[in-house]
Amino acid sequence: MPINDTSRLRERAAAILAENDRGHYTVPTRGLYPFQWNWDSCLTALGLSQLDEARGWLEIETLMAHQWPDGMVPHIVFHVNDEGYFPGPHVWRTGRPTPTSGITQPAVAGFAVRRLFERARDRRLADTSARRLLTKIDRWHQWFFNNRDPDGEGLVAILHPWESGRDNSIDWDEAFERVPTDGIDAYVRRDLQHADASHRPTNAQYDRYLWLLQCFRDLDWDNSRLHAASPFRIVDPGFNAILIRSCQDLAWLADRLGEGDIARRNRNLAERALAAFETLWSETHGQYVCRDRVTGSLIDSASCGGIMSVFAAIPRIRATALARRVETLARNSRHVVASHDPADSRFDSHRYWRGPIWLIVNYMIADGLANAGEADTAGRIRRDSLDLIASGGFAEYYDPHSGEPLGGGSFTWTAAMVLEFLRNND
Ligand code: DGY
Numbered sequence: 001m002p003i004n005d006t007s008r009l010r011e012r013a014a015a016i017l018a019e020n021d022r023g024h025y026t027v028p029t030r031g032l033y034p035f036q037w038n039w040d041s042c043l044t045a046l047g048l049s050q051l052d053e054a055r056g057w058l059e060i061e062t063l064m065a066h067q068w069p070d071g072m073v074p075h076i077v078f079h080v081n082d083e084g085y086f087p088g089p090h091v092w093r094t095g096r097p098t099p100t101s102g103i104t105q106p107a108v109a110g111f112a113v114r115r116l117f118e119r120a121r122d123r124r125l126a127d128t129s130a131r132r133l134l135t136k137i138d139r140w141h142q143w144f145f146n147n148r149d150p151d152g153e154g155l156v157a158i159l160h161p162w163e164s165g166r167d168n169s170i171d172w173d174e175a176f177e178r179v180p181t182d183g184i185d186a187y188v189r190r191d192l193q194h195a196d197a198s199h200r201p202t203n204a205q206y207d208r209y210l211w212l213l214q215c216f217r218d219l220d221w222d223n224s225r226l227h228a229a230s231p232f233r234i235v236d237p238g239f240n241a242i243l244i245r246s247c248q249d250l251a252w253l254a255d256r257l258g259e260g261d262i263a264r265r266n267r268n269l270a271e272r273a274l275a276a277f278e279t280l281w282s283e284t285h286g287q288y289v290c291r292d293r294v295t296g297s298l299i300d301s302a303s304c305g306g307i308m309s310v311f312a313a314i315p316r317i318r319a320t321a322l323a324r325r326v327e328t329l330a331r332n333s334r335h336v337v338a339s340h341d342p343a344d345s346r347f348d349s350h351r352y353w354r355g356p357i358w359l360i361v362n363y364m365i366a367d368g369l370a371n372a373g374e375a376d377t378a379g380r381i382r383r384d385s386l387d388l389i390a391s392g393g394f395a396e397y398y399d400p401h402s403g404e405p406l407g408g409g410s411f412t413w414t415a416a417m418v419l420e421f422l423r424n425n426d
Helices: 006-019 038-051 053-064 109-119 123-148 170-176 203-218 223-229 237-256 260-280 304-311 316-332 359-371 375-392 412-423
Strands: none
Touching (some): 006 038, 006 412, 038 109, 038 359, 109 123, 123 223, 123 237, 123 260, 203 223, 260 304, 304 359, 316 375, 359 412
């Protein structure tokens, strides 16, 4: 039944956050994702804090408590046992006191913490929480540039598609050809017990996800060795834009908290990355695209990763071009922003990151566009996002043509983003 009224949308969003709340962290959704995911949690904290500020801070503090000694913040924290998910801790074998995965995820924490801090009504709590998180996030940012930019190009590489969060994007197809599938342990996928196989990555992709995992595991998860060893090294504009934004936001926060060194370091990292960012611009596509760091070439794939670049302070001329890109996509599908260009023959309106719309992506793109003065396009994205929820409920993702809800249901970060979109309208 369509949910047309704003207060009912808010109520339903709050109910989903409560349903997926495990006390000190939230699960993305029951069944399909039964643990704590890194960027899910940081974006969810925005919604949680609208209902309970302390609970919002706690979400990020729980995640950061599982930071590795080298500074990495893992993409999953396995707080409990749950055989319903693959690959679980016995596959990762990272040796952490509370088991975690061994790869990372988009560094959205710096952005989220600034936003919580700016909005806080409880100033004392905000001060103590932000101070505790500041040093940890700073260490994570340094980890990125030390381990994922060994030649000092200014931008970082992902070594596994799961790190981008856009697991089966068309962006990775070509590079994935290089990833072998021999020697992987026998496994049973669990995601297909919870979601429709036609909405999920293929078995051939899972084999390669597993090969990379085993390759890194064989190197004892020593982050100083993984970049050189991985046949998959991609400089993703979306991933880098999130990191740049987080560096800038952390610098802002560090200034307020009197931590000059942290502020300077993060501002420098962001400036260097922004200077290098222009190398990812594609005139052919009128947007940023990924670079394959193994071959050195730009990847011929126009995904939402390139449009998410606007989340960082890219040049105004580029932000305007990205607003035009969103408008072009809007002519090719009923709803925006498709995770891949519907005009591309590889587009698939149902399959995870190969076409469907994700509310967190919409949120970051709309935020960046609004900051760049592209209020109309930002407003269009916001309206579309709320329309999708009103007609399809709080799904994991949506078909950009039909608006059909896809993947998991009762999805935590979708609910959090609804609260965010509604708040921005107040
Ligand atoms: C999954 O299991 O689908 C996740 O996206 C990996 O993080």
